[in-house]
Amino acid sequence: MHKYKILLMVSIVLLSGCSSLGVQPWERDLLAKKEMALTGSPIDSALDDHIYFSKEATSGGRSFGGGGCGCN
């Protein structure tokens, strides 16, 4: 339970801190560029995830780690 309380507190602090950040809707010209999308190329990410899932002991983080293949 302790862990969840910390998580909740961190979320609240982040949220309140975040309220002073950001831009107005008419200031989104640069953020709107496709190069600024967080996952710039989902297809590259999918291929990379498959490679690193097969070769390293860590998966996920950006999205779900999941299972998906018996790859060696």
Next chain:
Amino acid sequence: MQLKKQNKSNLKALLTTATCALLGGTVQAATQANTEETWEFDTALMHYSETDRVSATEVIIAGKKTFVNDEVLSLKLTFDTLTGASANGAVAQPTPQTFTRPSGNGQYTIQEGETPLDDTFQDTRVQFTGQWTQPWWEGYTVSVGGNLSKEYDYTSISVNGNIARDFNNKNTTLSIGTAYAYDLIEPEGGIPDPLSAMLIGDSDDPSFESEFNATRIGSDDNKTTFDVLFGVTQVINRKMIVQFNYSLSTSSGYLTDPFKVISSVNANGEAQEYLHENRPDDRTKHAFFGQTKYHFDSGFLDASYRYMTDDWEIESHTFDVRYLIPFSNGHFIEPHVRMYTQSAADFYQPFIQEDAPLPDFISADYRIGDLDTYTVGLKYGIPMDNNNELSFRLEYYHQAPKSNGTEAIGVLNDVELYEPIDAIVAQVTYSF
């Protein structure tokens, strides 16, 4: 026509603005109503090739349909084929070594001084993924999806659901997602009895089959994985956006690799037996992921860091940096560097001494040992007519397994226990 095209690209830009991408780009919130239905496709051909080991070819066809009310349907079909040799876990020796194939069908011999590789790996996989994303109440976006992956000896089915909410003028997005996966493994030759010795003998002998079967405990096994992911995306200013994720992943069931063994050696380091590995049947992972995108005058920075820790005592750090440089003719070049380091699972050992007490869990798989890897790559993109894009990607991936502190004994001092691996990734992508 020109006007219509401009209108379409503006809408794409607006939709991109609202991309939360919290969950691997699956959650998308729209800033305003879309006025035309569009299909967009990404197709890619990727070839992965390790020196003297595995090579894989993967084809992806992904389609995304955006409906007028900002509902998004994403479908993806993946094919891949895998051939080549993979380390079986045993250590190199100053003499040739003979191993029985995991299927029980025949044996293979490894020359002196060489890392034992099982060259029978051959598999073809088909994977289908679908995801439905739509605006919900004011400020909310929901998404549900599923995945089915089938190989000759492996089946994986998963479902996921996510919900995201925008705050602060859509400058902050909170998201929570969950996924459940069921994996079934049916290796040819069955599931080996954990910690039993690999049968090595005359595979043409009439009794070989029954003796081989005595090292097997079943024909298949399964595991389930349950993931929860919390995410925050925050616009910092006109040029910068950041994202933080925390994810919890619990797996239970058969987490052992049925194809891996560990060498049991005498006091002089000479292999006496090869024991089938055994891993715990539970694993809980925590991952913390942070990413930023920054719009410089000369290009776009994409930098991320991930920390992972789990109850197998593996810890890892991943750094990933890309910098996309656009040219005035619309082409772009994107250098990429990735660095990864992990510590070994507490039950990892490169080999075991025959007179040492046998632990409950043991594996010599270098992929859960101490390991450093890095990747350097370059992507080059060329705009085509009608907003289509062609791009090429070439990457070099280096894996450097390391000692976990176990001291080599006897003849093992004269062989390479931690052989590095080099791989090349070549990819062509066409988006239309």
